[in-house]
Amino acid sequence: MGEVFFGLTPGGRPVAVKLIHQVHATNPEFRRRFRSEIEAARKVNGLHTAGVVDADPAADPPWMVTAFIAGPSLERALAEHGPFPDATLRVLGAGIAEALEAIHEAGLIHRDLKPSNILLGADGPRVIDFGIARATDASQATAMAGTPGFMSPEILTGESLTPAADIFAFGLVLAHAAGVRPFGEGPQPALSYRIVHQEPSLAGLEHGLGEIIGRCLAKSPTARPTPAQLLQELAPSILGGSWLPAPVQTMIDQQAPKMPSEMPRNSADAVAGSPALASPAPVVPERVVEAGSPNPGHAEPRKSPPARAESRKSPSARPRKPAPKNPQRARGTAGPPVAQRPQSGQGKEWRFRVLSLLAIVVLVPSLAMLVLGAAEGVQQVQGGCSLFAARANAAEAAGPTAPPLAACAESNSAAEILLGVLGLGIGVSLAVGARNRRQP
Known part of the structure; x- marks a missing residue:
């Protein structure tokens, strides 16, 4: 959909700046979906997702600034370092269950829970990307939406949805993190058929974890556990030290943001060019932009008044909002001015x-x-x-x-x-x- 850039608020707090590709920005339906994504993400507690700091779905191009999560996606971590051990799987499951509990309490169904939409932070996982999330009272829509291999039977058959659709996806994600494919692999039609008509194969999973995942993959939505029940079964008694394997923790350490004084002083071209937030990555640390700047390729001050700074959901930490009529001009800076070196x-x-x-x-x-x-x-x-x-x-x-x-x-x-x-x-x-x- 767009590009994601690493940025800083005017106060120096790290953020992720998402800029929508122009080809999508001209589509009214896409703008409607993007606006819905922003509204949905704002409803969820920032502890469980990347909280929205600022956004403008009406800008040209549309953009959104969220809290920065220093860590890779679950998909990338598994691709580079393989399946997680049981202890890590339980903490991962508990964190995702807690996030789903917050999402469902906000009256939302995520509908696209998958490894690429889960970021691994040092303090736990975060669920992101509410691009196709729907309010619970709007879940009667039967249009298929989701990612093949991580969709519930009711999504595939076009039935009305409930929050239990996210629980089915949760079971598939947790099994995937353990290196198990409950319904095998292959072309999308074959995989979808097995999800709807066949029972999952959970061989290779630790007994207790396998039993939990099996209940999540029940064909009937009413037979699946709730996020609160999953959290109670998976939550560790005490969480000390790193919860991730050492190689994945190293990925987090390498992705931790630099201090503003260590940032390169450059302007991102056409963010991100911009937000330089073409396959989208959670973070591109080399590019530095200011939060709320949809195109820091120009150095002209914004004409709009400063907005409040916002920390996650708090309305007291919102960065300044760019002038919507002139979105191609903003500042791209990072760090204090560099003093000129005196002559020797x-x-x-x-x-x-x-x-x-x-x-x-x-x-x-x-x-x-x-x-x-x-x-x-x-x-x-x-x-x-x-x-x-x-x-x-x-x-x-x-x-x-x-x-x-x-x-x-x-x-x-x-x-x-x-x-x-x-x-x-x-x-x-x-x-x-x-x-x-x-x-x-």
């Missing part, structure tokens, strides 16, 4: 020597030209052309076409004096410059 003593000494040498080179010939010009002025009265007298006398002896000696002397004298004065002025300027460079 060696640099000053080198410049002094160069300027002094140039002054000498110019002054000596200039003084010589002045002396010669003055001397020729005297010789003009006595006859002859200094410097060029021999050539002029030879030309006079050759015939009547040669220039008169007096004209020759007058021309040479004026040119030498003019060049001498010009050179003297340049030489004096260079000498003064060298003297100034020498002073501390």
